[in-house]
Amino acid sequence: MGTASGVCQGTLGELYQGPLRHGPEPDIALVSFPVDHHSWVHFTHGVDPQGPPPLGEKSVAAVRLFLERFALELPPGRWSAHSDLRVGVGMASSTADIVAALRCLFHIFSLPYDADVVTGILSSIERADSVFLEEFALYLSARHRVVRRLGxxxxxxxxxxxxxxxxxxxxxxxxxxxxxxxxxxxxxxxxxxxxxxxxxxxxxxxxxxxxxxxxxxxxxxxxxxxxxxxxxxxxxxxxxxxxxxxxxxxxxxxxxxxxxxxxxxxxxxxxxxxxxxxxxxxxxx
Structure with a gap:
C-alpha cells in the first residue's frame, strides 16, 4: 500500500542514428545518449482519483496493455506524473513516460521488472529508444531489438x-x-x-x-x-x-x-x- 513510483531516464538525442541491415532493406539503428533527466509516474493507493488520469494517451494505452497481459485489475487509487524532459525535441519523452508508467505498474503488483514485457508493449505503441535499459545499446527502433549492449x-x-x-x-x-x-x-x-x-x-x-x-x-x-x-x-x-x-x-x-x-x-x-x-x-x- 502507500505510493508506488516508476522512473525512467530520457536522452539527449543520439550518439549514432543510421542504417543497419537486418534483411533486404536497412533498418534505422540508434545508439541513444541517456541523460540524467527523467520522467516519473506515481500511483497512490486508496486515494480517489480526481478526473481522468494525468497520463499521456500512449501511457494510458501502455497501462491497458499491461493489465490485459497479466489479466489484472487496477486497485483504487490516483495517478500522478512529472517530467523534466521536453516534448518533441529528441529527449525520448514519450518513451520515457511509457516506461515510467510500466515500471510503476510492476511495483503496484509486486512483479519483477521484465524488459521483454516492456519492449513487447512498446512495440504495440511506437518506435522507441532504448531508455528502458541501464546501459548504452545499439538498438533497432522499429523492431524494438537490442543488437548489441555497449555497457x-x-x-x-x-x-x-x-x-x-x-x-x-x-x-x-x-x-x-x-x-x-x-x-x-x-x-x-x-x-x-x-x-x-x-x-x-x-x-x-x-x-x-x-x-x-x-x-x-x-x-x-x-x-x-x-x-x-x-x-x-x-x-x-x-x-x-x-x-x-x-x-x-x-x-x-x-x-x-x-x-x-x-x-x-x-x-x-x-x-x-x-x-x-x-x-x-x-x-x-
Whole structure:
C-alpha cells in the first residue's frame, strides 16, 4: 500500500542514428545518449482519483496493455506524473513516460521488472529508444531489438541548446532511408568506429564517431546552429558534437567536466546564436 513510483531516464538525442541491415532493406539503428533527466509516474493507493488520469494517451494505452497481459485489475487509487524532459525535441519523452508508467505498474503488483514485457508493449505503441535499459545499446527502433549492449563505461559532460520546432519521426522515415542508401559506406565506417570506441572504453573515439554521425545527419535534417557549433568545437576544447538526429538538440561532448569559465564562454556563444545553453551529464561513465 502507500505510493508506488516508476522512473525512467530520457536522452539527449543520439550518439549514432543510421542504417543497419537486418534483411533486404536497412533498418534505422540508434545508439541513444541517456541523460540524467527523467520522467516519473506515481500511483497512490486508496486515494480517489480526481478526473481522468494525468497520463499521456500512449501511457494510458501502455497501462491497458499491461493489465490485459497479466489479466489484472487496477486497485483504487490516483495517478500522478512529472517530467523534466521536453516534448518533441529528441529527449525520448514519450518513451520515457511509457516506461515510467510500466515500471510503476510492476511495483503496484509486486512483479519483477521484465524488459521483454516492456519492449513487447512498446512495440504495440511506437518506435522507441532504448531508455528502458541501464546501459548504452545499439538498438533497432522499429523492431524494438537490442543488437548489441555497449555497457556503462562511457560518459560525457554536455553543453547543449534546443532549437525551435519539432520533427515527426514517422513522416521523415522514408527521407532518412533514402539518405542512408546514398551514404551507406560512410555510415558503416561511422558505426564501426563508434563500436570500436565503446569496446575500448575510449570516450574520445566515441565522440569522434558521434560527430561523424551528426555531420551525416546535417545533410538530411539540418540544424540551423550546427555549422557554427561544429566550427567552434576546437576553440572550446570539445571532444565532439552531438545532435538529436530527428529532433532539435545540438550540443558539445566533453570527456571531462568543463570549468566554470568555460561554461561562461559556452553560454555566451550559444546566446549569441539566440539560444539558452543548458548543461547536463550524459551516459554512465
Amino acid at each position: 556503462t563505461a562511457i560518459g560525457f559532460h554536455t553543453a547543449y541548446i534546443t532549437e525551435p520546432g519539432t520533427v515527426d519521426t514517422a513522416a521523415v522515415t522514408p527521407l532518412l532511408l533514402r539518405h542512408y542508401r546514398r551514404r551507406a559506406q560512410e555510415y558503416e565506417r561511422c558505426l564501426t568506429d563508434l563500436l570500436k570506441g565503446f569496446s575500448a572504453s575510449d570516450p574520445a573515439a566515441v565522440a569522434r564517431a558521434a560527430t561523424a554521425s551528426a555531420v551525416l545527419s546535417q545533410e538530411v535534417l539540418p540544424k540551423r546552429t550546427f555549422e557554427a557549433a561544429f566550427a567552434h568545437r576546437e576553440q572550446f576544447g570539445a571532444d565532439g558534437v552531438f545532435v538529436a538526429h530527428t529532433g532539435s538538440l545540438v550540443g558539445y561532448l566533453f570527456a571531462h567536466r568543463p570549468a566554470l569559465g568555460l561554461k561562461d564562454e559556452l553560454s555566451a556563444f550559444f546566446h549569441s546564436l539566440g539560444h539558452q545553453c543548458s548543461f547536463a551529464q550524459g551516459g554512465y561513465g
